[in-house]
Amino acid sequence: MKINVQTKLSSYDIIIEKGIFLNLDKLIRDRLNPQKVFVITDKNVWNEYGTKIEKIIEALNIEYFINVVDPGEESKSISSAESIINQLVEKSIGRGDLIIAIGGGVVGDLSGFVSSIYMRGVDFINIPTTLLSQVDSSVGGKTGVNLELGKNLVGTFYQPKLVVIDPDFLKSLNDRVFRDGMAEVIKYALIKNRTLFEILANNDIDSIRNYIETVIAMCCNIKKNIIQNDEFDKGERMLLNFGHTLGHAIESYYSYEKYTHGEGVAIGMHRILELAVGQNMISKELLDSIDTVIKNYGLPVYDENILNEELLEFIKHDKKNIDGKIKIVLVDDIGKSKIMDVEMDFFRGGLLGGY
Numbered sequence: 391m392k393i394n395v396q397t398k399l400s401s402y403d404i405i406i407e408k409g410i411f412l413n414l415d416k417l418i419r420d421r422l423n424p425q426k427v428f429v430i431t432d433k434n435v436w437n438e439y440g441t442k443i444e445k446i447i448e449a450l451n452i453e454y455f456i457n458v459v460d461p462g463e464e465s466k467s468i469s470s471a472e473s474i475i476n477q478l479v480e481k482s483i484g485r486g487d488l489i490i491a492i493g494g495g496v497v498g499d500l501s502g503f504v505s506s507i508y509m510r511g512v513d514f515i516n517i518p519t520t521l522l523s524q525v526d527s528s529v530g531g532k533t534g535v536n537l538e539l540g541k542n543l544v545g546t547f548y549q550p551k552l553v554v555i556d557p558d559f560l561k562s563l564n565d566r567v568f569r570d571g572m573a574e575v576i577k578y579a580l581i582k583n584r585t586l587f588e589i590l591a592n593n594d595i596d597s598i599r600n601y602i603e604t605v606i607a608m609c610c611n612i613k614k615n616i617i618q619n620d621e622f623d624k625g626e627r628m629l630l631n632f633g634h635t636l637g638h639a640i641e642s643y644y645s646y647e648k649y650t651h652g653e654g655v656a657i658g659m660h661r662i663l664e665l666a667v668g669q670n671m672i673s674k675e676l677l678d679s680i681d682t683v684i685k686n687y688g689l690p691v692y693d694e695n696i697l698n699e700e701l702l703e704f705i706k707h708d709k710k711n712i713d714g715k716i717k718i719v720l721v722d723d724i725g726k727s728k729i730m731d732v733e734m735d736f737f738r739g740g741l742l743g744g745y
Contacts, residue, residue, distance in 0.1 A: 521571025573652030
C-alpha cells in the first residue's frame with residue numbers, strides 16, 4: 391500500500407507492505423541518487439537485523455557508514471546529536487547524500503533532527519521498526535531531542551523523503567513494546583475514527599495482530615490528513631497530542647525509566663478524561679468505555695504518584711503551554727475530539743484531590 395503525503399513544502403510516500411524492507415535499494419534508486427549513505431540504528435535493531443541491514447545497504451553499491459546508538463530515551467539528546475554530526479563531518483557526508491533511520495521513535499526523532507540541522511538539511515528516509523513509530527512518529531516530520539526539563543523541547547519540522555513501513559519488523563517485538571504502540575493506535579481511534587475503535591474493542595492484544603497492516607494504514611491516513619491541513623502544529627495537528635501533556639510529564643517525572651512512551655500516554659489519556667469527568671465536561675460512561683479498551687491491551691491507566699504536585703513542574707515546561715494556558719485535547723465522543731485552553735488549575739484541582 392502506498393500513501394502519498396503532500397504538504398506545502400514537500401511530497402513523499404509512505405510504503406506499507408510486509409517484506410518491503412528487502413527492496414529498499416530499489417525504493418531508494420527510484421527516488422534519490424546519493425553518493426554516500428549514513429545509517430543510524432540502535433543496538434537492539436542491529437543485534438536482530440544487522441546482517442540483513444548491511445546486505446541490503448551493500449546492494450546500493452555506494453559508500454556507506456553505520457552508526458549504532460544505545461536504545462532508549464537517553465540517546466535522544468543534544469550530546470547524541472552532536473556526536474553523530476561530528477561523524478557525518480568526519481565521513482564527508484554532503485548535502486547530496488542520504489541519512490537512513492532504522493529503528494523506533496528515538497532513532498527516527500534523533501535521525502530526523504540531525505538531518506534537518508546538518509548542513510541546513512540532508513535527505514533522510516525513515517524506516518520504523520516498532521508499532522509506535524510505524525503508526526505515529528515516523529510520519530509528519532516532527533523531529534527532536536530531550537532536555538532535562540522535559541521531552542522534545544528542542545526540535546524541528548523536517549519531512550522525510552520516504553517512509554518504509556514493513557510490518558514484519560513487528561514479529562521481533564516483545565509484548566511490552568507492542569503494547570506501547572497500541573496506546574498510539576487507541577489515541578487515533580479516539581480522536582478521529584470510531585470504526586478503528588470498534589476494531590480495537592472487538593479484538594485484543596493477540597488477535598489484533600491479524601489486522602495490523604490495516605490498523606497501521608488507518609493510523610497513517612488519519613495523520614496524513616491532519617498534517618496536510620496543519621503541518622506546523624498550529625491548529626488541528628494538536629489533536630495528535632491527546633494524552634501527551636500528562637504522558638510526557640509522567641515520563642519525565644520518572645526519568646524515562648518506569649514507563650514507555652505509550653504507557654505514559656495511556657495514563658495521560660485516562661487522567662485527562664478523569665479530570666474532565668470531575669469537572670462535568672464528559673460522562674463517566676464514556677470514560678469507562680475507553681478505559682475498558684485501554685486495559686484490554688494491557689496498558690496502565692493509573693500511577694500511584696499521579697497526585698504528586700511535582701508533575702506540574704513538567705507540565706509548565708510543555709510546548710503546549712502558551713501564555714500561561716495549556717492547550718489540552720479532550721475526547722467528547724468516540725472519534726470526536728477538540729482542543730481547549732485550560733489554566734494550570736485544571737491540572738492542579740485533579741492532581742491534588744481527584745474528583
